[in-house]
Amino acid sequence: MPDNIIEVKNVSKSFKKYKRGDSFFDAFKSLFHREFERIHALKNVNFEIKKGEILGYLGPNGAGKSTMIKLMCGILEPDSGTIKALNYTPSKDREKYVKNIGAVFGQKSNLWTDLPAIDTFRLNKEIYKISEHDYKKRLDELVELLDVKEIIKSPVRNLSFGERMKCEFIASLLHNPKILFLDEPTVGVDVVAKQNIRNFIKKINKEFGVTVILTTHDIGDVESLCDRIIILDKGVHVYEGSIPLLKKNYLSYKELIVYFEKETKNIELPNCEVIESEPFKATLRVDILNTSISQAIQNLMEKYKVEDLDIKEESIESIISRIYKSEKK
Amino acid sequence: MNYFFAFIKQSFKESTKSRVVFFINIFGKIIFFIINFYLWQAIFNYDGRGVINGLTMEETINYMLFVSIMYGLLSTNIHRIVMKDVKNGYINIKLLRPLDYGLGHLAMALGQNIYSFFLEIIPSLIIAIFFFNFKIYGIFYFLLSFISFFLAIILNFFIDLNFSLINFKFIDTYSAVNFAKSVFKSLFSGEIVPLNFFPQIMQQIFKFLPTTYLFYTPIMIYLGKLSGADIILSFIFQLIFIIFFYAIYKFFWKMLTKSFEGVGV
Ligand SMILES: Nc1ncnc2c1ncn2[C@@H]1O[C@H](COP(=O)(O)OP(=O)(O)O)[C@@H](O)[C@H]1O
Ligand SMILES: [Mg+2]
Numbered sequence: 001m002p003d004n005i006i007e008v009k010n011v012s013k014s015f016k017k018y019k020r021g022d023s024f025f026d027a028f029k030s031l032f033h034r035e036f037e038r039i040h041a042l043k044n045v046n047f048e049i050k051k052g053e054i055l056g057y058l059g060p061n062g063a064g065k066s067t068m069i070k071l072m073c074g075i076l077e078p079d080s081g082t083i084k085a086l087n088y089t090p091s092k093d094r095e096k097y098v099k100n101i102g103a104v105f106g107q108k109s110n111l112w113t114d115l116p117a118i119d120t121f122r123l124n125k126e127i128y129k130i131s132e133h134d135y136k137k138r139l140d141e142l143v144e145l146l147d148v149k150e151i152i153k154s155p156v157r158n159l160s161f162g163e164r165m166k167c168e169f170i171a172s173l174l175h176n177p178k179i180l181f182l183d184e185p186t187v188g189v190d191v192v193a194k195q196n197i198r199n200f201i202k203k204i205n206k207e208f209g210v211t212v213i214l215t216t217h218d219i220g221d222v223e224s225l226c227d228r229i230i231i232l233d234k235g236v237h238v239y240e241g242s243i244p245l246l247k248k249n250y251l252s253y254k255e256l257i258v259y260f261e262k263e264t265k266n267i268e269l270p271n272c273e274v275i276e277s278e279p280f281k282a283t284l285r286v287d288i289l290n291t292s293i294s295q296a297i298q299n300l301m302e303k304y305k306v307e308d309l310d311i312k313e314e315s316i317e318s319i320i321s322r323i324y325k326s327e328k329k
Numbered sequence: 330m331n332y333f334f335a336f337i338k339q340s341f342k343e344s345t346k347s348r349v350v351f352f353i354n355i356f357g358k359i360i361f362f363i364i365n366f367y368l369w370q371a372i373f374n375y376d377g378r379g380v381i382n383g384l385t386m387e388e389t390i391n392y393m394l395f396v397s398i399m400y401g402l403l404s405t406n407i408h409r410i411v412m413k414d415v416k417n418g419y420i421n422i423k424l425l426r427p428l429d430y431g432l433g434h435l436a437m438a439l440g441q442n443i444y445s446f447f448l449e450i451i452p453s454l455i456i457a458i459f460f461f462n463f464k465i466y467g468i469f470y471f472l473l474s475f476i477s478f479f480l481a482i483i484l485n486f487f488i489d490l491n492f493s494l495i496n497f498k499f500i501d502t503y504s505a506v507n508f509a510k511s512v513f514k515s516l517f518s519g520e521i522v523p524l525n526f527f528p529q530i531m532q533q534i535f536k537f538l539p540t541t542y543l544f545y546t547p548i549m550i551y552l553g554k555l556s557g558a559d560i561i562l563s564f565i566f567q568l569i570f571i572i573f574f575y576a577i578y579k580f581f582w583k584m585l586t587k588s589f590e591g592v593g594v
Contacts, residue, residue: 016590070421073425074424075424075425094424096427098427099427101425103422105422108417108419108421115343119342122335122339123332123335123336123339126332127332127426127428
């Protein structure tokens, strides 16, 4: 398919994990023979990424997200299966391929910490062979978008985490990559900077057409950015689709907040569970797998005198964490 | 190749941090100058002959002075860099750059060496000339010896780089290997004593050891002990060894990054 910028087929990846004994004898033994176990970080994973989309790659710690990102960047080679990105095989054609991608690993800096970020940018200009004209234009655009005109001139070590992160973004985008990989880019960033970074990601996606692949634990990132999400657990994809689709398929209850005209106790309705009950107010959890919300409301209205009513959905965060725990539907 | 110079510049800029270290270094050198001066005087007086193994007392002392003047340029910290990169996962990030890991770090090492050249080599050279009778045997030889040292710096870098790659596989046993390498290097490079102090049979072997070209040949050039043909031959040997170690590095790098498991991040 021509629209697919990345295609991942039947990819598995495992790591050796060496066992380490504590005793002197174990240490001695390990000189000759090291025992290890295999950790299967990814098991037969398949997916495609379309040109121009923002994909959220989600999952609990140790699910295999970073491993997948490293495979797609060409840092690692899959044990089996194939990855095609921009018509390259990343691990085989790494040196040519990496000119076309950018990456920000939230935990690891791309910048020279003792020098101002602008020095790293200049160096990247040489590494990626960017022309003076393109470099100037691109840098100005990015600096403007992130509002970091002064920040890039002071040594990186003196910057706040959010400011540093903005500079990381610039460093990874100067060479005009077609794909941007972000591994937990908002960890430890304050709320204002976070919002700023989210708007920025949206902009570079819309205006520069950069395809973005993002892993995050921040559900706010997901809701405000991602066209599509993939949820990974223990190396296996457990969900792939849009957020509305996620809600449609995995929403198992809605909550009704009911305000009564008079004091009401011992509420009983089919397929409804009372979570909270006050004299004039109650919160009911409606099992929408067995009934519809309108049916539940109808039942409620028939039995009780209702003054007002609110409907609340389960948060995406809670849906995802339910999927992590594999209590699907 | 532009990035190579950009790296040199960058690393030169970054070095401007630790001036204190240079003062300590120079102070250490002066102490070494003094010890060296009296030690070799004592050895020659005790021995009674004016010439030991083809070098006069003055030449031997100047040989050792030159070793300690240049010493800083011929020590790399590449093994610490590789160890950190592997342990903390910075390799992952460096693999994302479309450039050669070794050449990038060579450029950075050269950048730091340019800085040391001005803050360490020149001052200690001046001190040696004025206070320790460091003699220039001929300006032409002196300049040629700097060319030889320049090639030695590159050769030394690639030797160290190859050993550093052991970090990829055996982070734990590395320091033992590194120690053995350092001992071998300081013995057979002419850093501790001139190589003509070794038995005659070994002299033939030394010609084919890369370490010989780190201190011994550049300093013998400085002392005017090598003929024109020998000097040119020594440059050729240096270049061959550089290419040889670069090729080995390339080979191992390919192999190691292929099996690299992407620790960290
Ligand atoms: N270099 C490695 N060596 C051994 N095990 C690893 C290595 N990298 C990752 N793993 C293991 O693979 C699994 C997936 O890791 P990772 O991809 O980092 O997860 P995530 O980013 O989703 O938290 C974990 O169990 C982790 O311990
Ligand atoms: Mg991770």
